[in-house]
Amino acid sequence: MARRIPEDLIDRVRQSVDIIDVIGEYVHLRRVGRSYVGLCPFHSERTPSFTVSREKQVYHCFGCQAGGTVIHFLMAIDGITFQEAVRKLAARSGIPVPDVQEDEEESGYSEKRRDALRAYELAAKWYQHLLLNTVYGRPGRTYLEKRRISTTTAHDFQLGLAPASRDSLMAFLERRGLDPVLLMEIGLGATGEHGRYDRFRNRLMFPIWDGQGRVVAFGGRVLGRGEPKYLNSPETPLFHKGRHLYPWHKARSALRKTRRAFLLEGYMDVVAMHQAGFTAAVASLGTALTEEQARMLKHNVDEVIVVYDGDDAGRRAAVRAGLLLQGVGVTAKAVRLPPGMDPDDLLREKGPEAMKRVLEQETMSLTAFRLADLRDRRSLANAEDRVSFLQEALNVLADEESAVEAETHLQSLSSEFHISLEALRHDLDETRQRQTLTRDKHGNKWNTNIDPATGPQVNHYPPHVAAERQMLTSMLLDPGAARQVEEVVADEFCVESHAVLAAHLYRYYGDGGTADPTAFLETVDDPAVRSVVTSLIMEHERRRDQGRAGWSLEDCFATWRLARYEDALRQVRESFDEAARAGRFEEMYRLQEQMKSLREEIDALKNHQGVFSQSRTEGGIR
Ligand SMILES: [Zn+2]
Incomplete structure (x- = not known):
């Protein structure tokens, strides 16, 4: 990734903030053991899978596998670049970051974005000036007076006025060096039969800000007659x-x-x-x-x-x-x-x-509100009306999840309409059963992507996968472990993504990187690799919460070797069967020797494993 802010400055910025504070502004976090959990902002869920570690300064979602450092979090949630995220954090901590030359490709993208933001900012200021300080603003000021909106509030909300002229805004922005084509792209201008014109004319203007308070769109209310009454900016890359x-x-x-x-x-x-x-x-x-x-x-x-x-x-x-x-x-x-x-x-x-x-x-509760609304719209003049009102009321109550609230409404309906509570309860049950299908349909429509997972859970892996994950965890925390794994395993991991992560780690330490998972994470551009790293860290934290130690590297190697030998044995046995069918006796003899030595290796490893699993049990380790 192109980034020209010096690494040591990035480190300083990263160390000046606490990931819990930053993420806490977007996600309601609750402390569980060493970590904090909350509902993931990147996917829809009912139970928290989103985990943040204060100690390790990383986050990981066990539901959608999003993960990274505080910088990755800001990039993902605010849709900003690495540079912008670093600057945002730096501003927060009052650390000055010098302007630096950006990569060509990246600057091409962000130059347009910068121009778009500048155009909106200038437009907002221009509209505001017209409203508050000029004769053109009078209709707007009169309108605000009638609505009892104070000048202070108008200032606070940067309210403005788009004049009734054809293209004054376009001309103004062009004089400030902004490209008319861009202005049309971002919905400030348009072209028609008679040439270009401003999108907003004769309107009271409400700037619309992004989460960081930058103007990214406008809403305009027409002053006097005119259609439509409210006009918004179109969707742009800045504004959805x-x-x-x-x-x-x-x-x-x-x-x-x-x-x-x-x-x-x-x-x-x-x-x-x-x-x-x-x-x-x-x-x-x-x-x-x-x-x-x-x-x-x-x-x-x-x-x-x-x-x-x-x-x-x-x-x-x-x-x-x-x-x-x-x-x-x-x-x-x-x-x-x-x-x-x-x-x-x-x-x-x-x-x-x-x-x-x-x-x-x-x-009032939504159910009470719906019942009151229903009552307003229904006549209760005759028996038929009352029955149809009751049926609709039961439809509403069938949506109510709180038994207490449903019962309360049933009781008041019962006394108002002189119908036994039992009869109403019976009908409500029937309504619920009838509605199960449609309610599910609605439910699905509203709850797309609800994660069925019951929350953050540590996965249970087959032994060799667990062993590889443990090796990688040790490598993240200790360069010495990384050297050992490089000697023994090199790139022979059973799981492809583990081999990729190991390659990243070999290179990271080879370049003089220190045992700092966050610093390492920032050298990784591939989100899939980052996700493996953050999941390893969170599992490590979980084990610490539960007082369980990880496996020793030696145990990991033994488990990993065992899996590889067993795999090799399977392959040799297949070749042996094939040779036997073809009557290739010499080959059979050779393969038999191989199988014998593999079995010996496996037995030796299993003996070691016996001791190993015993020691794990004694140590209270699973
Ligand atoms: Zn998620």
Whole structure:
């Protein structure tokens, strides 16, 4: 990999941070023995397979095999390059990193990326200047005044104004040296019959940031008449709307602290919520909540409160979002806002105190919310209506996993409709049975890639595989062991990936590398090889937690030799049978001699193994 930041500086940066702190900002980690575990951010799972070692400063997922150092983690989760990850960590620790020449290929990629980020940053500043300081900004300022958004909030959220002119932004950015072709590619401009034009015109602009607070897209609300009311940037390499929550970098620390997030529909709602002090508020970006966004929330909070509009569409969308959240395993609740009101209306007309009261008093479980919604939409005028309402209510209750909550609702339905509790329970059971199929279907849809593994488990390997893994572990921790393995085994590992890792280690120590698994990991570009390394380290940590020692190298060699001799014996026996069928007596005699000496070797090794397994038992080692 091309990297020109000096190695010693990378070491310094790496040593200045603790992997637990860095990963802890993305994943809720819990301590188990020597390690920390959490739900993997790289695949969907219900039980934690994602393991981080503070002592060894590496992470490994036993579910999807992702693994590496803190730098690899940032590269994977933020989608950034090695250089960018090092810089990010350096900035965090206040270590200056000089600008260095990047590799040609890499700089070609990141130059475009840098230009795109620069274009968005400049555009945001330009829009903001127009809104706050110029005559063109007046319609925007009037709108914000009406919405009771303060100048401070407008500054905080970098709100801006896209003027009604044809291509002022394009012209402005071009004068700053940005390529018009790039500007069109990243959705700031477009071309039509009459030439090029700005994508956003006559709109109040909301910058959308990535997790690091860099502007990567815009949402624009039309001022006055015009369609569409809301316009977003298109998907670009910097921006995938289903993966961002607005404004994640502002809300993240607040929602992680309370383990609770408020999910809203629109930018305006979120801005108003933050202004009123509800800083754990986020919104999906102009789309229905996606599974990826739901998982993002799940990795950071225990509970999401859906605060959508108080109209019919809003309530249906809230149910959909709630079910999706529940599907990925986070507790979803929902708030019933007064009919026809959105969160922004409520804050503006009644103030933050009223919102606080509503959030306290009107937040209910998803099931209660669905039942209330059902009641609103169903007439209960005659017996027929009441029966159909009850059946739909049972459909909702069939989704409820908490027996206590289901029972509570059954009881109130029973007294309200004068139907015996037994009859309702019976019908609920039937509904559940009938729904099993469809519910599973839904469940599958929401929970793609759920890992059936019950959690991080140390695999059980055949003896020779275990022996090779133990050799590699010793090599990672001790250059002397690496030299011994090189002499005895060289590249004759039974498992191909073990041979590849060994080759990396021989070279690493040959180049003067020290026994530091993290330093070694950073010389390995192949994720598959890294994954073997991190899994070895985690298994090593697990053994230490359990007070089990690893095998000695001598025992590993014996087990490895035994496997090889047994394999050789099998092959010789096959040749012998073939020679016997063909009546090649001389060859048979020679092969018989070979089989005899192989059997002797095997017996000797097995005797050694007898002592070996006894000593393992005595030492409390498996
Ligand atoms: Zn994983």
